[in-house]
Amino acid sequence: MNDRVRRCLAVVLTILMAVVVAACGGSQAGDSGRPRLAFGAAAIPASLDPRQVSPYDAQLAGLLYDSLIKRDTAGAYQPGLATEWALSEDLLSLDLTLRTGVTFQDGAPFDAAAVKANLDAAKDPATTLAGQVGPISEVEVVDDTHVRLRFSEPFSPILGVLAGEAGMMISPAALGSTDKAKTPPGAGPFTLDSFNGGTIRLSAWDGYWNKDAIRIGGIDITVFLDESARMRALRSGQIDVAGIQPQQIPEAESGRLQTVSADxxxxxxxxxxxxxxxxxxxxxxxxxxxxxxxxxxxxxxxxxxxxxxxxxxxxxxxxxxxxxxxxxxxxxxxxxxxxxxxxxxxxxxxxxxxxxxxxxxxxxxxxxxxxxxxxxxxxxxxxxxxxxxxxxxxxxxxxxxxxxxxxxxxxxxxxxxxxxxxxxxxxxxxxxxxxxxxxxxxxxxxxxxxxxxxxxxxxxxxxxxxxxxxxxxxxxxxSVWAFREGVQGVSISPLFDPELGGISVDRS
Known part of the structure; x- marks a missing residue:
């Protein structure tokens, strides 16, 4: 066999292997060596910018932008970019202690000045957050790792606000940008590779402060507007996990899919x-x-x-x-x-x-x-x-x-x-x-x-x-999610906080 024939056969084998991999369904391993998760979404996000995102799309935006406070599936507040907080008895101020050693994906440091810049910018009426942060009258930088928020009126909802879109931190240099759909400058666990209409590709960010908690190499999101088409994609293995309607549970389980549901x-x-x-x-x-x-x-x-x-x-x-x-x-x-x-x-x-x-x-x-x-x-x-x-x-x-x-x-x-x-x-x-x-x-x-x-x-x-x-x-x-065999860690957040990063995928 001469060299030319060997080269031709190598090309053919490469193509065949690619076809086989595609036919097997699901996303393959990311750059980290961990498998990628294939997720079926119900709608094209209107935005991935925390200041413009709809509440449901915040589940995706939160994969790119970490929030100051996190919320577990029971609704309890947990440390995020802020490790500690203290709300005054009169509910007129909140002191935050910030996590050290965190950077944004553009290399800028996360610090008290960044928090102030974000919360000040959120008051712009052009954002969807102005009504949420309206009672914040002043953001005081105490030092690099401490911030004090002062309120114009008692404001008990503040912890929920900072666990949501208003608490998702953006690199200060990008606060004036309107094109964060292409290069999101957050400090979250994933970076955005592409956002092309009905397909979104995210990859695990190696610089994430809590990267050991992320069990996948990335997420490939495909939008299926038709609920029957989404179910077919699940049953065929094209996607690993997706939201379905309650009336589709019997079809999912008959197709050897597992389901989880929550109010x-x-x-x-x-x-x-x-x-x-x-x-x-x-x-x-x-x-x-x-x-x-x-x-x-x-x-x-x-x-x-x-x-x-x-x-x-x-x-x-x-x-x-x-x-x-x-x-x-x-x-x-x-x-x-x-x-x-x-x-x-x-x-x-x-x-x-x-x-x-x-x-x-x-x-x-x-x-x-x-x-x-x-x-x-x-x-x-x-x-x-x-x-x-x-x-x-x-x-x-x-x-x-x-x-x-x-x-x-x-x-x-x-x-x-x-x-x-x-x-x-x-x-x-x-x-x-x-x-x-x-x-x-x-x-x-x-x-x-x-x-x-x-x-x-x-x-x-x-x-x-x-x-x-x-x-x-x-x-x-x-809410009901269905997922195939080999997918573990699927849970539903009652308040729509991002949960996809904790899922693992076994393709063996």
Whole structure:
């Protein structure tokens, strides 16, 4: 055999080996020698910038940007970039001790000056964080490893805020950049190799301060908008782990996949813009709430894997008010709904547009809502939208109504009230307000006693329900992840903190 033939055979064998590897599914070992994780996502992230990211996309952003405080799956606060903290008794200041020896991925040191620069920048109204850090009146650099935050009012939610997007630290040199999707300057466990629409590639960063806790060489994320396609990718081994819907559990387990589920702090629901001529009428909103058959939706759309509820806070959350779902305003009562529409001056109904993303479940749910509201004379025009466009329209208040899943307790239960129930809230374009809500919220934030905070939040959600809410909760969500054999360490964070780094992959 001559050299030319040998070279040709070597090329052919190389190609064949590549084909075989691809056909076996899953991602291969990263530069570290550890296997890479193939993850199936449900939507293209609108951003990976902590200051612009949606709450669900924070699960990915947190892989690139470490936060000052971390939260475990039980919701307890743990050290992150801050190793210790002390909240004053009057809740007007917080002292942080920072981890030493940490650098950002661009080589800049992480220190007290970096924390100050980040928290000062977060106050910019152009970010999604301004409402979260509003009570921070001053960030004082005590020395390189100590920072003191001062508040304009008692601020008990601060630990949750610093465990969320506002606590994700960005290299100060990049705070003015708007192109962090390509070169994220964080201090997290992974670096971003590429972000091309529906595919994202991350690699483990060797300079990470806690790199021994990361058990994979990287993460290859593929977006599957279609839930059936995501399931096929799981069953074929194309991906290792992905979120699925509760109604898909039997299919997953019949395909020799394992599943894990948990109640999460979010719900399926609809926001209405109270600036709309009819949707601004409290009786119309009350009627629309009464026309929703939540039990039928939970049973038929989610196979029982979603708890029917007319309040935003999930069962088990301290802010949940159990007796509220037994109140008349929370029932399925189409006859009373028609009566309320007549009293509101629209006995023949009206029309509005309902936006949603294009996922299978979202489409099924909007069609059910369309039928249930049609039964009381309301015409709903459905508008499915690509996810980035959908999220942007919702954030900008460019909707008459929008249906999705909404997070209630990240970074804190009080933030949901700010975002949805107070004027100028990011998801309150019609400036809905019940008198006294701001005062009750201030009382909730002025105490670390859960019983005191609970009393205030309970009053708020009760008053809002009676007033005809701008948000129509349908059911509290159960999150489900499915994964193949050889994948270990899969867990679900109830508050959507990043968990992928602790997963291990065995391809033997």
């Amino acid at each position: 999460t702090a979010d719900f399926w629901g609809v926001i209405v813009n109270t600036g709309h001529p009819q949707l601004g009428n409290p009786d119309v909103r009350r009627a629309m709430m009464l026309a929703i058959d939540r039990r039928a939706i939970a049973d038929n759309v989610f196979a029982g894997g979603c708890t029917p509820s007319a309040q935003p806070f999930s069962p088990g959350d301290w802010a949940n008010r159990p007796e509220l779902d037994a109140s008349p305003a929370a029932q399925f009562d189409p006859a009373r709904a028609k009566q309320l529409l007549a009293e509101a001056g629209v006995p023949d109904g009206f029309s509005f547009e309902l936006q949603s993303n294009t996922s299978t479940t979202a489409q099924q749910l909007t069609q059910v809502l369309q039928a249930q509201w049609a039964a009381i004379g309301i015409d709903v025009v459905l508008k499915p939208m690509e996810n980035v466009q959908f999220v942007t329209a919702r954030r900008n208040g460019e909707f008459e109504a929008t249906m999705s899943v909404f997070i209630t307790s990240r970074p804190d239960q009080s933030q949901f009230v700010k975002n949805f129930y107070l004027p100028d809230g990011i998801f309150n374009p019609g400036d809905f307000e019940v008198p006294g809500t701001a005062e009750q919220l201030a009382a909730a934030s002025a105490s670390s006693d859960v019983a005191v905070r609970q009393e205030a939040l309970h009053r708020i959600v009760g008053d809002v329900l009676e007033a005809g809410p701008p948000v129509f909760p349908i059911c509290a969500r159960v």
